[in-house]
Amino acid sequence: MNPFSYKNGEFFAEDVPFSDISRQFGTPTYVYSKQALVNAFQAFSAGLSDVDHLVCFAVKANPTLAILNIFAKLGAGFDIVSGGELARVIAAGGDPSKVVFSGVGKTSTEMRRALEAGIFCFNVESSSELERLNTVAGNTGKKAPISLRINPDVDAKTHPYISTGLKNNKFGVAYEEALSLYKHAASLPNLSIQGIDCHIGSQLTDLSPFMDAMDRILLLVDELESIGINIHHIDAGGGIGIRYSDETPPDFTDYAEAMKKKMAKRNIKLVFEPGRALVGNAGALLTQVEYLKLGEDKNFAIVDAAMNDLMRPALYDAYHDIVAVKRKDKPSKLYEVVGPVCESGDFLGHDRDLSLDEGDLVVILSAGAYGMSMSSNYNTRPKAAEIMVDKNQCHIIRHRESIESLFALEKPIP
Ligand code: LLP
Numbered sequence: 001m002n003p004f005s006y007k008n009g010e011f012f013a014e015d016v017p018f019s020d021i022s023r024q025f026g027t028p029t030y031v032y033s034k035q036a037l038v039n040a041f042q043a044f045s046a047g048l049s050d051v052d053h054l055v056c057f058a059v060k061a062n063p064t065l066a067i068l069n070i071f072a073k074l075g076a077g078f079d080i081v082s083g084g085e086l087a088r089v090i091a092a093g094g095d096p097s098k099v100v101f102s103g104v105g106k107t108s109t110e111m112r113r114a115l116e117a118g119i120f121c122f123n124v125e126s127s128s129e130l131e132r133l134n135t136v137a138g139n140t141g142k143k144a145p146i147s148l149r150i151n152p153d154v155d156a157k158t159h160p161y162i163s164t165g166l167k168n169n170k171f172g173v174a175y176e177e178a179l180s181l182y183k184h185a186a187s188l189p190n191l192s193i194q195g196i197d198c199h200i201g202s203q204l205t206d207l208s209p210f211m212d213a214m215d216r217i218l219l220l221v222d223e224l225e226s227i228g229i230n231i232h233h234i235d236a237g238g239g240i241g242i243r244y245s246d247e248t249p250p251d252f253t254d255y256a257e258a259m260k261k262k263m264a265k266r267n268i269k270l271v272f273e274p275g276r277a278l279v280g281n282a283g284a285l286l287t288q289v290e291y292l293k294l295g296e297d298k299n300f301a302i303v304d305a306a307m308n309d310l311m312r313p314a315l316y317d318a319y320h321d322i323v324a325v326k327r328k329d330k331p332s333k334l335y336e337v338v339g340p341v342c343e344s345g346d347f348l349g350h351d352r353d354l355s356l357d358e359g360d361l362v363v364i365l366s367a368g369a370y371g372m373s374m375s376s377n378y379n380t381r382p383k384a385a386e387i388m389v390d391k392n393q394c395h396i397i398r399h400r401e402s403i404e405s406l407f408a409l410e411k412p413i414p
Helices: 018-025 034-046 065-073 083-091 108-117 127-140 175-187 208-226 252-263 276-282 312-316
Strands: 004-007 010-013 029-033 053-058 077-080 099-101 121-124 144-151 191-197 233-235 269-272 283-294 299-303 322-324 333-338 347-354 361-364 385-390 393-398
Touching: 010 018, 018 029, 018 283, 018 361, 018 385, 018 393, 029 034, 029 276, 034 053, 034 065, 034 252, 034 276, 034 385, 053 276, 065 077, 065 083, 065 385, 065 393, 077 083, 083 099, 083 108, 099 108, 108 127, 121 127, 121 191, 121 233, 127 144, 127 175, 127 191, 144 175, 144 208, 175 191, 175 208, 191 208, 191 269, 208 233, 208 252, 252 269, 276 283, 299 347, 312 347, 322 347, 347 361
Parallel strands: 029 385, 053 077, 053 269, 077 099, 099 121, 121 144, 144 191, 191 233, 233 269, 299 333
Antiparallel strands: 004 010, 029 283, 283 299, 283 361, 322 361, 333 347, 385 393
């Protein structure tokens, strides 16, 4: 199912024309398809139905409450990286006992809150964090459930900024140190070893790095077992890519089958932390053309969305497809699609073949993951509104920020 498509020359989100959304809510606006979110979660889970598993949506990909709530209702757990994300999960009706807490810099306060909420597991990323968690858990009178996040030193073959499983990354504990660290963890009174974890990177379009990482993790699991440390779950992290242009990311079912095959007869729960794969293609950014600036070398379409709304092109040179809301007969031109922010890096797409007039609407696709969640107020630009489309209904799930709210916490010195 494609949630965004043309019907009679006009671009729709499910059964709602984007032009209606613009009239009702203005631009720039993030638009999500409820059906696409549900379908993605169910497709991801389908191949796992015959094994003990937990799918923890990586909140950082899109933390909007309505989105978390849809996944919570479908039985999802959540992968969080901050106390703020934990609070969001709880506010959205998520079950804390299905939460895994990743991240290299958990503070004592965040640890305490997560212990009090009763999360499923801490994914511990260093020996210092292990000590700290043991102390905080002792002070709180709780035992902290833990996995160690292992850095398997495999190349995820993705953009260097989103590759996390190589030796020189800041993430996880070195493979060679894992055994001794597990032994040490077993000796700490306020920790309870539950699992083992890895996450090697994001936007992976090939299964082989996942399989290489799994091989290395399973070796450790067996070694741990031989010294009496039993692992109850393997957290394989997230990272499955989506199609932005012509990528062919792994099919969810193939991924699940390959993982299950690797597990062989081991009776160990499988945990996953997908983010992008569940939301990326369920969201789009609707924006309006303010000006067309035609030049000798380049034509610019200056739209009302910018790098502060969708940072991925500026930060990673990422490609997002851009389509016009109304198909036109007039000849197209190649445009640099850019925003109003005062940076040359503020572009949304290069050399896009579009047929445009000023005032037209365009849609930037595959923007559901790391779009709104990475947006900022740079240039004192209010963050976009967010809309959830459900068949022919539109629900506002986050109001557009007001300009006043952007400086409401500020004051001049006396
Ligand atoms: N688990 C952990 C520990 C992570 O660090 C991440 C993403 C995920 C799960 C989810 O990964 P996913 O399934 O979404 O690939 N801002 C970048 C992506 C950064 C990913 C950070 N970690 C982008 O826009 O491409």
